[in-house]
């Protein structure tokens with residue numbers, strides 16, 4: 276057992292059965308700190324939801340703290356399609372400190388190409404080639420790793436990182452043999468899709484071997500049970516905790532918290548109740564628990580799930596259509612029910628499994644309508660069409676010319692930062708609206724331009740169709 280894991284709510288709690296992983300991280304850290312000319316390192320942890328990836332990354336972070344500059348970011352299920360989201364998050368702490376002049380100096384020749392992707396400079400009118408942007412980002416972070424040596428980059432939930440970030444990360448990790456940085460990645464196996472999955476596989480191949488995190492053994496589960504409930508938890512009870520949770524740490528921790536809440540005696544005669552208690556930790560059980568908190572709280576949680584991963588109470592309140600005080604009360608009840616917690620960036624769900632369960636529980640029509648309202652709220656807040664586009668993509672087609680225009684604007688922004696795939700998604704969605712006849716050919720033409728680099732054959736098809744329609748000359 277390893278002592279000293281920062282647990283939920285800032286308390287320190289032990290991390291069970293991760294000694295080998297932590298020893299490897301310690302070795303990688305010592306190697307990184309030995310001298311500036313050292314090779315970098317790559318650690319990849321893989322495992323199902325709740326197996327303890329985030330907890331392990333927190334420990335790695337703790338090992339690195341005070342010895343290295345640590346930058347951390349994570350993917351999110353609802354923001355997978357936001358280009359450069361994770362790499363921006365990762366580098367933000369360094370980038371926000373720079374004035375425009377310093378930024379120019381920092382990024383050197385790559386300023387015009389990588390600057391817009393990182394969000395530190397306005398895009399020009401050009402459409403940078405994604406490969407050039409990727410090369411630029413690799414170079415910029417390589418420079419960063421020398422300037423801020425020793426540098427540790429941590430990416431959690433990489434299966435949900437945007438494909439633009441993963442493309443960069445794959446290329447960057449392949450350069451680690453001559454870069455003094457330690458990259459630590461955690462992901463769920465088999466969860467990434469499309470291009471992202473391909474890049475993640477490249478990262479896995481570079482890491483060799485990746486570490487598969489294992490469920491806790493019955494002994495460790497018993498240790499965790501007794502550490503939480505007291506030494507008087509008897510062996511059959513502890514064994515049943517393991518049987519019910521399969522040694523999954525998330526399920527075990529949640530189940531034990533519920534045992535505490537219900538003041539169940541941790542002895543053999545209560546063991547039969549564990550299975551029922553466990554049902555409320557995820558899926559339908561969790562949704563039922565949320566519904567028990569009332570319609571206001573549920574609506575507030577829906578708004579947070581739509582806007583997340585992290586959200587301010589104000590924004591969630593405005594989407595849920597409730598006064599700030601009511602929203603604060605809802606947030607408080609969700610905190611007490613261990614559904615949300617206050618993180619660095621605002622209110623967050625305690626675990627992505629909860630986010631998924633809450634998001635999926637929103638009735639379809641309500642979810643679509645809320646995404647529509649979220650898009651306008653994000654646009655109104657001045658964050659640009661690209662930031663709103665992830666919501667617009669979820670709205671049902673409804674012959675709305677304004678929506679088509681917003682999606683075209685978003686596509687233009689995506690193209691200008693070097694994310695043609697994101698532009699393609701916006702324009703394909705705009706076509707489904709469908710656009711009014713007078714702009715239909717233009718949308719097809721823009722789509723043709725967006726796919727030019729990635730899929731020339733598709734481009735020819737779109738351009739042919741556009742040419743066969745009226746309206747391109749406008």
Ligand SMILES: Nc1ncnc2c1ncn2[C@@H]1O[C@H](COP(=O)(O)OP(=O)(O)O)[C@@H](O)[C@H]1O
Pocket residue numbers: 282283289290291292293322323324325326327328329330331499524525526528626
């Ligand atoms: N080895 C461990 N020992 C004890 N508790 C753990 C361990 N690993 C994770 N946990 C706890 O289990 C819960 C889920 O872990 P988390 O790291 O969020 O899983 P993942 O990121 O793989 O979904 C958290 O409350 C975490 O503190």
Ligand SMILES: [Mg+2]
Pocket residue numbers: 328329330431432
């Ligand atoms: Mg996690």
